[in-house]
Amino acid sequence: MNVETGKLQPGEARCPAISTQDIIAADKVPAPDWVRSEDYEYLGSEDVSKDRYISADFARREMESMWTRTWQFACREEHIPEAGDYYVYDIGPYSFIVTRTDDGSIKAHFNACLHRGTKLKPSGTAGYAADLKCPFHGWTWNLDGTNKKVLCPWDFPHADPDKLTLPEARVETLGGFVWINMDSEAPALLDYLGAKAVEHIDAWQMENRYIYCHVQKSYPANWKLTVEAFMEAYHVLDTHPQVAPSNADANSQYDVYGEHVNRFISCLGVLSPHLEGKFNEQQILDQFTIGDSSVLSDDRPMVGDGTARQAMADMFRGMFEQATNSDLSNVSDSELLDCFSYTIFPNTYLFPGISLPMVYRFRPDPKDHRRCIYEVMFLRPVPKDGPRPDPAEPIILRDDQSFTEAEGMDPGFGKILDQDTDNLYAQQEGLEASAKSGITLGNYQEIRIRHFERAIDKYVAMPPKVPSR
Missing domain, CATH: 3.90.380 (Naphthalene 1,2-dioxygenase Alpha Subunit; Chain A, domain 1)
Structure with missing residues (x-):
């Protein structure tokens, strides 16, 4: 006053x-x-x-400058409890396969084949897969994103399998939620949210729901x-x-x-x-x-x-x-x-x-x-x-x-x-x-x-x- x-x-x-x-x-x-x-x-x-x-135009600027830099709730950990479980999260033109790998970690792979771009998993789907296989020509990736198979490898001497790892977004978890961010330079999730907000989320124990x-x-x-x-x-x-x-x-x-x-x-x-x-x-x-x-x-x-x-x-x-x-x-x-x-x-x-x-x-x-x-x-x-x-x-x-x-x-x-x-x-x-x-x-x-x-x-x-x- x-x-x-x-x-x-x-x-x-x-x-x-x-x-x-x-x-x-x-x-x-x-x-x-x-x-x-x-x-x-x-x-x-x-x-x-x-x-x-x-x-x-404003929506285009949001997609180019904001959605590619921010932490987003992609799925719950309960959606992917076991190795091979996956959940597809889409935002605008981007699509991610959020999956539990064999070592128990969580990855968020860009949902596109590195051959000719076909989506590896349909939008809006979730389920189990032992690996990630393209439905078009059969190129296949392990759950951790490393390349498993190139059909007719003799025809792709220029495609080094060691360089064919699926691109991925960053992943963090909090409160039972799986969060992803496309920006490798973005702050960590806890810094993004701040100490007070994290204290509140922790207090509610939403991982137990x-x-x-x-x-x-x-x-x-x-x-x-x-x-x-x-x-x-x-x-x-x-x-x-x-x-x-x-x-x-x-x-x-x-x-x-x-x-x-x-x-x-x-x-x-x-x-x-x-x-x-x-x-x-x-x-x-x-x-x-x-x-x-x-x-x-x-x-x-x-x-x-x-x-x-x-x-x-x-x-x-x-x-x-x-x-x-x-x-x-x-x-x-x-x-x-x-x-x-x-x-x-x-x-x-x-x-x-x-x-x-x-x-x-x-x-x-x-x-x-x-x-x-x-x-x-x-x-x-x-x-x-x-x-x-x-x-x-x-x-x-x-x-x-x-x-x-x-x-x-x-x-x-x-x-x-x-x-x-x-x-x-x-x-x-x-x-x-x-x-x-x-x-x-x-x-x-x-x-x-x-x-x-x-x-x-x-x-x-x-x-x-x-x-x-």
Whole structure:
């Protein structure tokens, strides 16, 4: 605040309702320090140019300068548990075979034969292969990328097998995720994410979860618009009114960490500040547990002398302890209840909370910069007894299908994703038609968007980067 004028400086304004940290501080089971931290940074108030969402040239610059330099979530380790298991990850024109080698290491080979360029494995596939063989002329590579066979070698005296190793991207793992980067000069993954973000990811122990539902759909909007649709709770009241009675939307907390990671915490079991005085604690609990957006059961739990938030925390703790056969008495109410959202630049969201753990992944449509591929993967704890379950196969929806049609999708959550889809279609068309040259962002509630676009600008300003071996 300016001491002389008494006015708030840009970025200082907050919702006048109770803050996220004050909500969490009142919980019965206290949260760890990394939850009880705030890392907001004011990044300016200028409009963000709309060209980045509608220009094919901007999309080309992103592909040449940004996607070739950044760490991307390619698959989970559970997709490739054994030697020979592989998973094909595509981004724009690039394609990679992520595979487990005989010595247990992970490689990400560029998915192209070194003879005449044929893809070694089809896009969108996963499976097992003892080696990597081209379906066209039979040239074959070992799992580690070294050349195994050239058909009719007498005709290729000029092709030295020792120089025919498949080019590869860099690979690192964290939290059970396999990350790849095409740039040999990029910082290591831990440096790219930063110490604070890595501490948070480690704390959630996401390596101990597996994908039980995987849904993919093509969206009629630029990939960045789709990413940004989930970066703020500012849209909840008008886009998802059914959840506002139990979602502290306007007083959600927003944090930024370095250049490549940001976070929000949105508290559940708390009335939206927009609806103050319109619901009592029992009605808040009823809305979440037996209302239209219910994620629990048809039984009607009672608040009693407490709060809806505490009743929900106690209920969740009992449910999850029974489901996982584990003791959660020391897990904070916030970790059990609240929506924690981490964006890892450029295209991954981690929602590591216990109530609805999931991962989002966004990729530009290689044939149309006004469309993108959106995936949501729901996670569950790995059972303590028995083998680790295989990850779910992706369910691919048509444009005209509702998310609620995907097997394993919670209907209430599917409805929320459908509402976001409608917004994105209107937003892409609106930007195309708009006479305004940019978009205007809130200083606090939309800081994650500005942080994200700031990183986009940094990479797009760089010269094109040819993927290196």
